[in-house]
Amino acid sequence: MALKMEAAALQAFLARDFGQVAADFLVDHVDDAGLTLRLAVAERHLRPGGTVSGPSLFALADVAMYLAILSRIGPVALAVTTNCSIDFMRKPAAGRDVLAQARVLKLGRSLAVGDVLLFSEGGTEPVARAGLTYSIPPQQG
Amino acid sequence: MALKMEAAALQAFLARDFGQVAADFLVDHVDDAGLTLRLAVAERHLRPGGTVSGPSLFALADVAMYLAILSRIGPVALAVTTNCSIDFMRKPAAGRDVLAQARVLKLGRSLAVGDVLLFSEGGTEPVARAGLTYSIPPQQG
Amino acid sequence: MALKMEAAALQAFLARDFGQVAADFLVDHVDDAGLTLRLAVAERHLRPGGTVSGPSLFALADVAMYLAILSRIGPVALAVTTNCSIDFMRKPAAGRDVLAQARVLKLGRSLAVGDVLLFSEGGTEPVARAGLTYSIPPQQG
Amino acid sequence: MALKMEAAALQAFLARDFGQVAADFLVDHVDDAGLTLRLAVAERHLRPGGTVSGPSLFALADVAMYLAILSRIGPVALAVTTNCSIDFMRKPAAGRDVLAQARVLKLGRSLAVGDVLLFSEGGTEPVARAGLTYSIPPQQG
Numbered sequence: 001m002a003l004k005m006e007a008a009a010l011q012a013f014l015a016r017d018f019g020q021v022a023a024d025f026l027v028d029h030v031d032d033a034g035l036t037l038r039l040a041v042a043e044r045h046l047r048p049g050g051t052v053s054g055p056s057l058f059a060l061a062d063v064a065m066y067l068a069i070l071s072r073i074g075p076v077a078l079a080v081t082t083n084c085s086i087d088f089m090r091k092p093a094a095g096r097d098v099l100a101q102a103r104v105l106k107l108g109r110s111l112a113v114g115d116v117l118l119f120s121e122g123g124t125e126p127v128a129r130a131g132l133t134y135s136i137p138p139q140q141g
Numbered sequence: 142m143a144l145k146m147e148a149a150a151l152q153a154f155l156a157r158d159f160g161q162v163a164a165d166f167l168v169d170h171v172d173d174a175g176l177t178l179r180l181a182v183a184e185r186h187l188r189p190g191g192t193v194s195g196p197s198l199f200a201l202a203d204v205a206m207y208l209a210i211l212s213r214i215g216p217v218a219l220a221v222t223t224n225c226s227i228d229f230m231r232k233p234a235a236g237r238d239v240l241a242q243a244r245v246l247k248l249g250r251s252l253a254v255g256d257v258l259l260f261s262e263g264g265t266e267p268v269a270r271a272g273l274t275y276s277i278p279p280q281q282g
Numbered sequence: 283m284a285l286k287m288e289a290a291a292l293q294a295f296l297a298r299d300f301g302q303v304a305a306d307f308l309v310d311h312v313d314d315a316g317l318t319l320r321l322a323v324a325e326r327h328l329r330p331g332g333t334v335s336g337p338s339l340f341a342l343a344d345v346a347m348y349l350a351i352l353s354r355i356g357p358v359a360l361a362v363t364t365n366c367s368i369d370f371m372r373k374p375a376a377g378r379d380v381l382a383q384a385r386v387l388k389l390g391r392s393l394a395v396g397d398v399l400l401f402s403e404g405g406t407e408p409v410a411r412a413g414l415t416y417s418i419p420p421q422q423g
Numbered sequence: 424m425a426l427k428m429e430a431a432a433l434q435a436f437l438a439r440d441f442g443q444v445a446a447d448f449l450v451d452h453v454d455d456a457g458l459t460l461r462l463a464v465a466e467r468h469l470r471p472g473g474t475v476s477g478p479s480l481f482a483l484a485d486v487a488m489y490l491a492i493l494s495r496i497g498p499v500a501l502a503v504t505t506n507c508s509i510d511f512m513r514k515p516a517a518g519r520d521v522l523a524q525a526r527v528l529k530l531g532r533s534l535a536v537g538d539v540l541l542f543s544e545g546g547t548e549p550v551a552r553a554g555l556t557y558s559i560p561p562q563q564g
Contacts, residue, residue: 020469020471048443053482055479058477059478082512085509089505105270117246126247130272131256161326161330187302189299194341199340223371223556225368251558367508367554369536371536387512399528411554
């Protein structure tokens with residue numbers, strides 16, 4: 001299917017509507033198969049011991065799926081997460097960015113469902129996985 | 142990694158230890174990347190309207206992940222599911238088997254985590270997805 | 283809020299629309315706070331070793347939430363489960379029925395969300411817990 | 424069961440080991456039935472539109488369950504979240520703290536499972552619910 005928003009458009013959307021967190025997240029790649037989002041890891045994302053915190057990983061998975069959906073349907077600011085089930089499997093490597101690979105599995109009229117794998121940059125084994133559901137508001141006439 | 146159980150061994154394990162449901166499930170394929178399990182759909186798996194029931198899809202995902210784990214660790218009958226989060230996305234096609242593609246994402250000492258995509262045979266869009274966690278009992282001396 | 287269906291009406295609905303499984307499930311109680319559903323455990327619900335199988339517990343949680351929603355909105359046969367996250371915590375006691383206590387946490391126009399605790403009859407510690415989301419079809423004129 | 428840590432001890436633990444976020448979270452109450460944790464909502468927890476962000480709600484649920492477990496087992500810094508399934512049901516009220524009510528449903532040797540309801544202060548309908556699993560490290564000698 002044709003993408004309605006490319007990486008630059010998604011990044012601009014994030015900067016405009018989610019300015020507070022936009023600096024944390026960089027769209028590395030988007031295509032028909034899905035979207036890769038980077039968490040530019042900074043001090044504020046860390047837990048004691050230097051590992052990336054659970055809420056930071058959750059936020060990364062959540063934003064990655066959000067942008068993957070927007071790449072398909074265009075800039076719908078009102079899509080909201082209704083469910084996320086996340087498994088934390090390994091400690092993220094210290095001092096590395098985390099990359100989220102999101103794919104949309106269903107894009108219905110009112111619900112979108114997808115899943116996300118999270119990797120420390122350069123790693124081959126996922127640090128976390130998540131399944132997410134978004135509610136998509138009815139289109140305005 | 143080397144597989145500890147191939148398709149025939151998994152099928153024999155199922156027949157011996159889970160005789161009640163073994164006829165429902167056929168191991169179509171197993172390799173390093175994961176395992177494909179077939180639900181041979183019969184009357185008893187259907188809901189009103191002829192669609193495959195949620196519990197039948199849940200059982201398929203659960204058994205697929207179980208066998209995918211056993212293919213890696215060998216015949217450990219005591220592994221138990223501790224969590225499953227499943228998203229039902231589309232109605233399964235009537236009159237078709239359902240195929241589950243399971244992959245193991247983490248195989249730790251005490252926990253194994255993986256995910257599963259379910260498809261009606263011949264279909265390209267998943268009818269369901271699930272993430273599962275299994276608890277693996279400590280190895281006996 | 284006023285209930286739209288009492289226990290007898292729910293049981294009749296189950297018998298009519300889900301005849302295949304209706305004998306498994308008995309509505310023990312329903313009120314404003316939620317619904318208690320009993321799985322009348324029989325041979326077909328058991329795993330090797332005599333414990334109630336995961337798919338049987340899943341089905342119990344799923345039907346309990348479905349009926350809890352119907353008790354609020356009336357007989358809407360087309361509500362469908364979109365997500366279930368279930369934690370299996372303890373082995374059900376052998377030879378006992380399992381009771382599910384379901385409560386509806388949100389009843390929106392298009393989505394209903396709730397959770398369920400499952401107990402072996404007479405037990406005080408839950409054998410499983412689940413959170414479920416149902417999609418409710420738009421009301422016909 | 425006897426609590427191993429009361430509210431003041433839990434708060435001190437948080438301040439010492441999780442200094443970065445300790446100011447966000449206040450233990451309102453803890454007893455045998457569970458723990459209530461308050462998110463002292465500040466600008467940094469908000470999404471555009473003034474509502475509390477999903478990652479902030481996730482963090483609240485996660486910390487609430489963590490502290491509920493510690494209240495039972497004592498100060499085990501190494502317990503880690505392995506799974507969280509969270510349903511976002513309603514927008515939190517603007518300008519109000521969010522309260523998390525956590526209860527421990529299973530406290531095993533290696534896994535602890537519980538659930539959490541989140542409310543805007545003064546509200547009676549939950550804004551979110553979550554089920555969480557923690558892995559508890561083996562006890563040293």
